[in-house]
Amino acid sequence: MTIQISGKLHAIFEAQQITERFRKREFVLELSDNPDYPQYVMFQLANDRCDHIDGFGIGDIVHLEFNLRGREWNSPQGDTKYFNSLDVWKIEKTGSGNNALSGTDEPPPHNDEFLKDVPF
16 A cells, blocks of 8 residues: 655654664654644655665655555464554655745745835
């Protein structure tokens, strides 16, 4: 299942070597559909995608395409646990800091004072 979402980078962590063949790098996206209750959601980049977030900074507005993954694990004690992961395969910067779009498709507010000085 592929999902798309936009939001503001809240935290970026170092890459971790989990096993000999699996490396991941986690980051947190702030989702502000309701500004009174922002959501902080952890995503991950895996293996050769870990460096795709290099050059991004806290506060950047990004657009993600990711897969929702889930798995079952049975412990040695016989307990069954379930895990989810949000595996990002594409990340694009759409803005940075306070000058960026809010993560919606709406353009920035119109500035009438600026238009008065335009020479055409």
